[in-house]
Amino acid sequence: MEKRYKYLAGIALVCFSAILGSCQKNFLDINNDPKNPTDLPLTQILPIAEGGLAFNLSMNVGGLNSAASTFSHQIVNFRVNDYIVDRFTFQTPWSGGGATYGLYSGALQDFQTVINKGTAQNAPHFVGVAQVQKAYIFSLLVDLFGDVPYFDALKGNDALNPKFDGSSAIYDDLFKSLDIAIANLSAASSSISPDKTTDFIYGGDRLKWIKLANSIKLKLYNQIRLKQDVSAQMNALITAGNLILTPADDFQIQFGTSSAPENRNPGFVANYNSAGSRESSVSPYFYNTLKTLGDPRMPYFIYNQLATAGSPTDNAPDFKDGRFVSFRFSSKGPNANRSQLNSQSLLGLFPVGGRYDDGAGGVGKLDNGLASGALRLLTSYQVLFIQAEAALTIGTTGLSADTLLKRGIRANLRKVNAVAASVPGSVQSVPQMPSIENYITKVYTDYQAASPVGKLNIIMTQKWISTFGFGIDAYTDYRRTGYPVIPNTTGAGDPEVIATRTFPFRLPYPNSEVTSNSSFPGQPDPYTSKIFWAQ
Numbered sequence: 001m002e003k004r005y006k007y008l009a010g011i012a013l014v015c016f017s018a019i020l021g022s023c024q025k026n027f028l029d030i031n032n033d034p035k036n037p038t039d040l041p042l043t044q045i046l047p048i049a050e051g052g053l054a055f056n057l058s059m060n061v062g063g064l065n066s067a068a069s070t071f072s073h074q075i076v077n078f079r080v081n082d083y084i085v086d087r088f089t090f091q092t093p094w095s096g097g098g099a100t101y102g103l104y105s106g107a108l109q110d111f112q113t114v115i116n117k118g119t120a121q122n123a124p125h126f127v128g129v130a131q132v133q134k135a136y137i138f139s140l141l142v143d144l145f146g147d148v149p150y151f152d153a154l155k156g157n158d159a160l161n162p163k164f165d166g167s168s169a170i171y172d173d174l175f176k177s178l179d180i181a182i183a184n185l186s187a188a189s190s191s192i193s194p195d196k197t198t199d200f201i202y203g204g205d206r207l208k209w210i211k212l213a214n215s216i217k218l219k220l221y222n223q224i225r226l227k228q229d230v231s232a233q234m235n236a237l238i239t240a241g242n243l244i245l246t247p248a249d250d251f252q253i254q255f256g257t258s259s260a261p262e263n264r265n266p267g268f269v270a271n272y273n274s275a276g277s278r279e280s281s282v283s284p285y286f287y288n289t290l291k292t293l294g295d296p297r298m299p300y301f302i303y304n305q306l307a308t309a310g311s312p313t314d315n316a317p318d319f320k321d322g323r324f325v326s327f328r329f330s331s332k333g334p335n336a337n338r339s340q341l342n343s344q345s346l347l348g349l350f351p352v353g354g355r356y357d358d359g360a361g362g363v364g365k366l367d368n369g370l371a372s373g374a375l376r377l378l379t380s381y382q383v384l385f386i387q388a389e390a391a392l393t394i395g396t397t398g399l400s401a402d403t404l405l406k407r408g409i410r411a412n413l414r415k416v417n418a419v420a421a422s423v424p425g426s427v428q429s430v431p432q433m434p435s436i437e438n439y440i441t442k443v444y445t446d447y448q449a450a451s452p453v454g455k456l457n458i459i460m461t462q463k464w465i466s467t468f469g470f471g472i473d474a475y476t477d478y479r480r481t482g483y484p485v486i487p488n489t490t491g492a493g494d495p496e497v498i499a500t501r502t503f504p505f506r507l508p509y510p511n512s513e514v515t516s517n518s519s520f521p522g523q524p525d526p527y528t529s530k531i532f533w534a535q
Helices: 007-026 042-057 064-071 078-083 091-095 103-120 124-145 167-185 206-223 231-240 266-271 284-293 380-394 401-422 436-449 452-466 472-481 511-516
Strands: 075-077 251-255 280-282 319-321 324-326 374-378
Touching: 042 064, 042 103, 042 124, 042 251, 042 374, 064 075, 064 078, 064 124, 064 280, 064 472, 075 078, 091 103, 091 511, 103 124, 124 167, 124 206, 124 472, 167 206, 206 231, 206 374, 206 380, 231 380, 280 284, 280 324, 284 319, 284 324, 284 436, 284 452, 380 401, 380 452, 401 436, 401 452, 436 452, 452 472
Parallel strands: none
Antiparallel strands: 075 280, 251 374, 319 324
């Protein structure tokens, strides 16, 4: 059963509890400010850390996920159109700004605090949960930026200018860290353990955290398969079977429906705010891929605000096909910059908790969607696609690639149906998806007829479709394998969609590192410099 994540409500509860605790100790102690506690218990730090992870990895405004989803052509987003990124683009998700905590200053620092305090308090179960999430975040930072501060990071005054460590060395240590996390999670006793009130992801279920740790290892081994032989390591994990293999074990964060305090999916808030600009639209390339495949997930993934194909729009759109309205990536067309506030097609029920497209149209608003769409980070269907890729390319043990492909597609389709069934009738009547097996049969038939390269493209395409809403892995997959095939807007035949810059193989380091870290090694060219696992 999916759990609701009350991020800001959790922070408010933490603050209230801290204030109450301080007041009970000594309200008149002038050396202690009860409104600004200097220490918090593990039970209050862990949920805040998980909230920081959720916010920074969701499809929020100007975030890493939105950029990666754009570069992998799941969505289009004006902030990174034309592949234009620089040292100011990702400052907020890296280290925060204003009232926003980034990954280094927020989630990672909080997880490290849990690790330090939990170790001192003989609470290995808390330590293990924090270690798994810390390793996961660092793996994404390497995948996106390459070399990053790691071994000297999160040490506060002991390392104010942390050095940048080699990507490959960080990966090597992540495998070790995950093994240590598994050992801590397996400890027979712990002075205190996470539960449903302190762990909003797995409710303190240590077996699920261990499955996640193993699944992250499987994912990372697969991502380096082009650089070293990882068959033995992957075979051991697959044979043991202690992986995320059912929806109940999915690594996801379920948001809520409240606006006061705000705990809705940030991607929903960013894209269904009809009073301001719509943050993103669905990529025409993604839409055309679903249309060509006859993919039954289309109305669950994409909400069309137009009621009919001939409906008037705000302005003449850059791209329109029937009721679908969007703009092309790097478009220089005459309508590229015109607002399509109340007609552009929006991200739907799956992934951000928007609306199911029942064909009636209507303006998407903050009060007419589910709002609580989950952030799905590593799921049972992703693990199946990872195994399918490995089975095809390096011949890992277990099921065949085609069987794993079918199971991965089926798992995602069933997940979409489960989300559809969870929508209250008061929000919208959402039917179950038809033709699941027919669609799987069609993809399987195409797969059987394809060449080895074509088979890999089909596996990666289906994985790309299923991860709609979390584009970081899709961006990594494309840079690793060259699949799925996505538009090359650098050398496009249409002069209206020739990108200003070439495809970025990594993200540029933020300005804070450039100007404030004396250990900064220099800014690599994001358009030519590749991550260590790339071809």
